Amino acid sequence: MSLARATGLIFAKELRIELRSRELLSTTLVFVLLVLVLFSFTFDPSAVEARRFGPGLLWLAFLFAGSLMLQPSFVRERTNDTLSALRMAPVEPFAVLLGKLAANALFLFLVELILLPIFAALYDLAILPVLGRLVLVLFLGTVGLATTGTVFSAITAQARLRELMLPLLLFPIVAPVLIASTEATVGLLSEEPYLDSVWLVFLVVFDAVFLTAAWLFGEYLFEE
Amino acid sequence: MAENAKSGSGLSVLWTLLSFVWLALAGYAALFVAPTEKTMGLIQRIFYFHVPSFWTAFVAIGTTTYASIAYLKTRAPKWDWLAVSSAELGAVFLTIGLVTGPIWAKPVWGHWWAWDARTTSTFVLWAMYVSYLLLRTLVEEPERRALLSAVVAIFACLDVPLVYFSIWWFRTQHPQPVIGDGGYLDPRMGKVLLFCWGALVALFLVVVRQRYRLEKLRAEVDGLRMEAERRAS
Numbered sequence: 001m002s003l004a005r006a007t008g009l010i011f012a013k014e015l016r017i018e019l020r021s022r023e024l025l026s027t028t029l030v031f032v033l034l035v036l037v038l039f040s041f042t043f044d045p046s047a048v049e050a051r052r053f054g055p056g057l058l059w060l061a062f063l064f065a066g067s068l069m070l071q072p073s074f075v076r077e078r079t080n081d082t083l084s085a086l087r088m089a090p091v092e093p094f095a096v097l098l099g100k101l102a103a104n105a106l107f108l109f110l111v112e113l114i115l116l117p118i119f120a121a122l123y124d125l126a127i128l129p130v131l132g133r134l135v136l137v138l139f140l141g142t143v144g145l146a147t148t149g150t151v152f153s154a155i156t157a158q159a160r161l162r163e164l165m166l167p168l169l170l171f172p173i174v175a176p177v178l179i180a181s182t183e184a185t186v187g188l189l190s191e192e193p194y195l196d197s198v199w200l201v202f203l204v205v206f207d208a209v210f211l212t213a214a215w216l217f218g219e220y221l222f223e224e
Numbered sequence: 225m226a227e228n229a230k231s232g233s234g235l236s237v238l239w240t241l242l243s244f245v246w247l248a249l250a251g252y253a254a255l256f257v258a259p260t261e262k263t264m265g266l267i268q269r270i271f272y273f274h275v276p277s278f279w280t281a282f283v284a285i286g287t288t289t290y291a292s293i294a295y296l297k298t299r300a301p302k303w304d305w306l307a308v309s310s311a312e313l314g315a316v317f318l319t320i321g322l323v324t325g326p327i328w329a330k331p332v333w334g335h336w337w338a339w340d341a342r343t344t345s346t347f348v349l350w351a352m353y354v355s356y357l358l359l360r361t362l363v364e365e366p367e368r369r370a371l372l373s374a375v376v377a378i379f380a381c382l383d384v385p386l387v388y389f390s391i392w393w394f395r396t397q398h399p400q401p402v403i404g405d406g407g408y409l410d411p412r413m414g415k416v417l418l419f420c421w422g423a424l425v426a427l428f429l430v431v432v433r434q435r436y437r438l439e440k441l442r443a444e445v446d447g448l449r450m451e452a453e454r455r456a457s
Contacts, residue, residue, distance in 0.1 A: 151379065155372045159362040168358060169376060172351040173383050176390035183394060198393060206386055213382055217375050220296060 006091035010099025028069045035061040050123040055185035067167040070149040074157035093219040105146035130188040133195045140203035141181035147210045154221040243426035250423035258416040270328045276421035277321040284314030289381040292374035304370035309435035318350040341392035348387045352380040
């Protein structure tokens, strides 16, 4: 089976599970919403502050959400030992990783798209004029987060205290994504919106580096 | 075999003594041989251990990365033993660097922590290696632990330039303290710095060798214990 087809099948399987339960999307949505409101309580930002700090809070909320949402990706496969079935399937191990990665990125991206207008309303920010570029930044940041997150979720699923270990491993690794996405978003939401291409290129490089690393080293995560 | 072990331990005692003497000389050189820096004064002497600590940490991180790749390729447990031994020392030297930094920065910059690119990315690096070591304590099975932590070590190493670049670029867009303009460096200062680095690398080699042997013994004990359990059941 070709890599693309195998990846597609795994991706479809993940979507089907999520569509049947809808548990990940709904809980993550509420979680991010809560975090955003709590941030607003603790900072009580003025209009200028919202523009300056809002993007950072938004990305922090996404990062927290990602570290929780990516958790079940592999743990779920342990309950009925379906991971062994996936392992035995005549597909490249990278296809399993890539399919899950794509599904995780999609879920996270959907949550972000739904929450973006709510965030804009809560923090009183104008996102419509820069919507296209903002979605691009969201997409690139999410791919970086989902790539490293899915790999580390496969790793921590095999460790004790996995709920704590995933954020511990993930946060330092994705620090560059957090900085780049936040800075790009700050630029887009400033009074005279601009998109600093340095950050855009940086996010593309980050995504490419870790997708390649996942491709090179992903197979080791599935060994019995 | 026994003779080999004996002469090996004799050499190792010699090497340990040598590295300790070297370290003492390095301390003397940093305090008395190197000239006092003109503007920063005595506090600048902490540099002779602060900077080499980071350099030694980079040697350790390089060793861990190399050993992790070698482990994935060969699956020989010895590479995993080397990776963890060196990662532990890397974390120790990073900690020394991160603690001596603020001691110098407070009187010179006026803040303990200036959030400059180098300090901050080193802190992120420290966090990555500490999580690597924590992960190792949470995976029981030796082969699985070796495999998973090797992948984490490689990912962490790939992230180093990205972390540095992102924070550097982020910082250059924000105001930050002036870090000095290079200027004239007394040649004795450079020599003492290299001498101190040599001492720390020698210490690193001594400790990493002992730590490696400890890890090897642990693996042997674990193997024997498993064997005993298998026979008992």
